Amino acid sequence: MGADSDTSSPEQPSENKPSPEKPPKKSSGRRLFKWFVWFNFVGAFFAIPLAAGLFYYLTIYPTLPEVSELKEVSYQVPLRxxxxxxxxxxxxGTKKRVPLEYPEIPERMTQAIIAAEDESFFEHNGVDFKGLGRAVYQLVTTGEKKSGGSTITMQVARNFFLSKEKTYLRKLNEIILSYKIENELSKQEILALYLNKIFLGYRSYGVAAAAQTYYGKPIAELSLDEFAMIAGLPKAPSAYNPIRDAERAKLRRNYVLRRMNELNFITEQEMQEALAVEVHAELHGPIIEVEADYVAEQARAFALEKFGEEALQNGLTIVTTLDSRLQQQATTSIRHGLQEYERRHGYRGAIEQIDLAEFQEDLPALITKLEEISNYGDLLVGVVTGFNKQGTDVLLETEEAVQIDFKTMEWASPYIDVNRKGKGPKSAKDVLKVGDVIYVQKLDDQWQLAQDPQVESSLISMDTHSGRILAMVGGYDYFRSKFNRATQGKRQVGSNIKPFLYSAALNSGMSAASTVNDAPVVFHDRNLEDYWRPENYSGQYYGPTRLRKALALSRNLVSIRLLQQIGINNAVDYFQRFDFPQSEINAHKDLSLALGSVELTPQEVARGYAAFSNGGFLITPYLIDEVRDFNGDTLYQAEPNRVCNEPNCLSENTPPRIIEERNAYIMTSIMQDVIHYGSGKRARALKREDIAGKTGTTNDQKDAWFSGFNPNIVTTVWVGFDQPSTLGRYEVGGRAALPIWMEYMSEALKDQPNEPFSMPQGIVEVPINKDTGLAVPHGTPDALYEIFREENAPEVPKISQQQIESITEELFD
Known part of the structure; x- marks a missing residue:
């Protein structure tokens, strides 16, 4: 039995050794415990991100910017x-941008960008998880960031709202913002934001600005290869820049073209043709249509003063008063005039001498050498490479080979000083040598030797009825000197002051026929360095002279005696009518005032002369006509006063009258004689009956002026050295300044009728003796007819029958 009790039955398995075929049943409690543990693990796995997401949604999400702000986005657009x-x-502006609406963006541009940056842009909801996962995988497996995984929407979120710091929180914000953007904006709106915002190198933001920067044309005019080149830039504007690294840029461009083909945006043939195009991008600035840098600086200052620093980035447009045709003519006239001055005084020699043998095998180095030399205005730098029978061979900085005919350089006697020059050259070799670096300019389709002028000039022209500035040039070249001589350059005005003095004399009761003795005079005056012996320019004296003739011929001694006669205080008070600076007039409250010792700017002088042109009104010069915002809405509009001589239009919008209309007309008539036979007679070449003006020259010919006008336009020209010194003994206003005025006015007046100034009522003509200025009987031989104000006109003497017969006998004897 004992043996039997120790032996297990084969049908009944032992409790200690379960059968391998069938495991024992678990208890229900154990099963519940296992499910409890698994449920908590899974719950924790999901609960942690859910809790984090809930925390982010409740605390971080509300702090993210509103996407609605993108609809009101204000691009940083330059001041135009x-x-x-x-x-x-x-x-x-610091950033170049030309924002476009989506319909204005060429389809090829959007296709190229999508191919390069985000091929599934129109399918995803802001985040491309496949691309993002691929980027993460590449980073984990290779340790390098080969693709960013950012969609165009994510880039918009980052560019407009987020920093560029590389953190997980920023990436998370970027993803959430992208969803918000996609929910509130259309794909077209998102793409337009991107294409207007993205940085593309060389201060260019947006594809339209890049088209201008790299190809110098509107985006609509780009070719397929150019679209692809720009589309390749967002990835790395510096690395793939076609100007800095053409080969690398070409690789990126070709990648974009292949992607466009793979996405069926372009055909195989289109791709191959674009791939064959060589890189041809060049750095372009804005397409400047008119040279007016002195005006631009004044406009910039106006914008900053009125609208603050944001004026340079809010896309404002300032419309100036300039007429582009007249502005260009003013610039050309000044440059021609100063080059003529240079030719009158001789050649100062080459800029420098170089040994061409050093550059014999290296043309690019030679061109670089020439490009490094500053040039201004319309001058180009060149180097003399040889001589031949036709002229002098010159290689220009533009790599163009040109010839200069010797006949165009016969002026180039050696410069000694402003009054002397050396012997005239007999051949080009007397002037130039091989290796001479020189300035040249093209005049009348001929290349000519030139030089950078040391002398300066300015011109200002305005509408005499409103003060609108039509043209303004402050110097030979703004980039040589930014000082605006038209508005800032206070210089002695010389004889340009005389019309105002003569107008004061008419106002005091004198007439154009009144005589003043033109005779030597010596003054003892503490303010004038003890003894002052003024002279006429000619050094001669002519005795009693009518005011008309004295002003036409610019007789200095008549002007001085005239000032004595009407009184300095009366003259100073009268000058104030023209709004000349009171402190400046008072500082020269002596007899030298008659010869223009007072210092005024060309703009102040022109404003004064305008009163003679418009019938006696003081206009206010203005340069800014309108300011518009980026949307074209007007932020500022000039409201100038306008002259109107008709009684029914005199109103608050009319400028103040400062001189009587007949006074203005008589003075204009006298200044017409300045041109008919006086110091400005060179202007007769214009063959105009409606121009008047006055020359001006200061002591030792340090300043040369001409101010003149017709019924609608007044223009003042000044010529001189910035550091006052003589221009040369013969460089008077009629020689140095008048030709510039004539060249400009010939263009300014070409479309205006050539009609005389209209005579106001209350003017009468009386015959006078040309020597004494006294009235003579009608029919008197050699009598002149002078105009007078009706109430001041002298009585015409009656003539007897005997005098008539005597005169008749003399006439027919």
Whole structure:
């Protein structure tokens, strides 16, 4: 039995050794415990991100910016300055941008960008998880970031709202923002934001600005290869820049073209043709249509003063008063005039001498050498490479080979000083040598030797009825000197002051026929360095002279005696009518005032002369006509006063009358004689019956002026050295300044009728003796007819029958 009790039955398995075929059943409690543990593990796995997500949604999400702000986005767009007729003067701003609406963006541009940056842009909801996962996988497996995984929407979120710091929190914000953007904006709106915002190198933001920067044309005019080149830039604007690294840029461009083909945006043939195009991008600035840098600076200052620093980035457009045609003519006239001055005084020699043998095998180095030399205005730098029978061979900085005919350099006697020059050259070799680096300019389709002028000039021209500035040039070249001589350059005005003095004399009761003795005079005056012996320019004296003739011929001694006669205080008070600076007039309250010792700017002088042109009104010069915001809405509009001589239009909008209309007319008539036979007679070449003006020259010919006008336009020209010194003994206003005025006015007046100034009522003509200025009987031989104000006109003497017969006998004897 004992043996039997120790032996287990084969049918009944032992409790200690369960059968391998069938495991024992678990208890229900154990099963519940296992499910409890698994449920908590899974719950924790999901609960942690859910809790984090809930925490993020409740605390971080509300702090993210509102996508609605993108609909009101204000791009940083440069300040645009243009002429009255819409020609671009310049753009000023730290960022170049030309924002476009989506319909304005060429389809090829959007296709190229999508191919390069986000091929599934129109399918995803802001985040491309497949691309994001691929980027993470590449980073984990290779340790390098080969693709960013960012969609265009994510880039918009980052560019407009987020920093560029590389943190997980920023990436999370970027993803959430992308969803918000996709929910509130259309795909077209998102793409337009991206294409207008993205940085593409060289301060260019947006594809339209990049088109201008790299290809110098509107985006609509780009070719397929150019679209692809720009589309390749967002990835790395510096690395793939076609100007800095053409080969690398070409690789990126070709990648974009292949992707466009793979996405069926372009055909195989289109791709191959674009792939074959060589990289041809060049750095371009804005397409400047009119040179007016002195005006641009004034417009910039106006914008900053009125609208603050944001004026340079809010896309404002300043419309100036300039006429583009007249502005360009003013610039050309000044440059021609100063080059003529240079030719009158001789050649100062080459800029420098170089040994061409050093560059014999290296043309690029030679061109670089020439490009490094500053040039201004329309001058180009060149180097003399040889001589031949036709002329002098010159290689220009533009790599163009040109010839200069010796006949165009016969002026180039050696410069000694402003009054002397050396013997005239007999051949080009007397002037130039091989290796001479020189300035040249193209005049009348001929290349000519030139030099950078040391002398300066300015011109200002305005509408005499409103003060609108039509043209303004402050110097030979703004980039040589930014000092605006037209508005800032206070210089002695010389004889340009005389019309105002003579007008004061008419106001005191004198007439154009009144005589003043033109005779030597010596003054003892503490303010004038003890003894002052003024002279006429000619050094001669002519005795009693009528005021008309004295002003026409610019007789200095008559002006001095005239000032004595009407009184200095009366003259100073009268000058104040023209709004000349009171402190400046008072500082020269002595007899030298008659010869223009007072210092005024060309703009102040022109404003004064305008009163003679418009019938006696003081206009206010203005340069800014309108300011518009980026949307084209007007932020500022000039409201100038306008002259109107008709009684029914005199109103608050009319400028103040400062001199009587007949006074203005008589003075204009006298200044017409300045041109008919006086110091400005060179202007007769214009063959105009409606121009008047006055020359001006200061002591030792340090300043040369001409101010003149017709019934609608007044223009003042000044010529001189910035550091006052003589221009040369013969460089008077009629020689140095008048030709510039004539060249400009010939263009300014070409479309205006050539009609005389209209005579106001209350003017009468009386015959006078040409020597004494006294009235003589009608029919008196050699009598002149002078105009007078009716109430001041002298009585015409009656003539007897005997005098008539005597005169008749003399006439027919």
């Amino acid at each position: 300055i243009e002429t009255q007729d819409g020609k671009l003067i310049t753009e000023i």
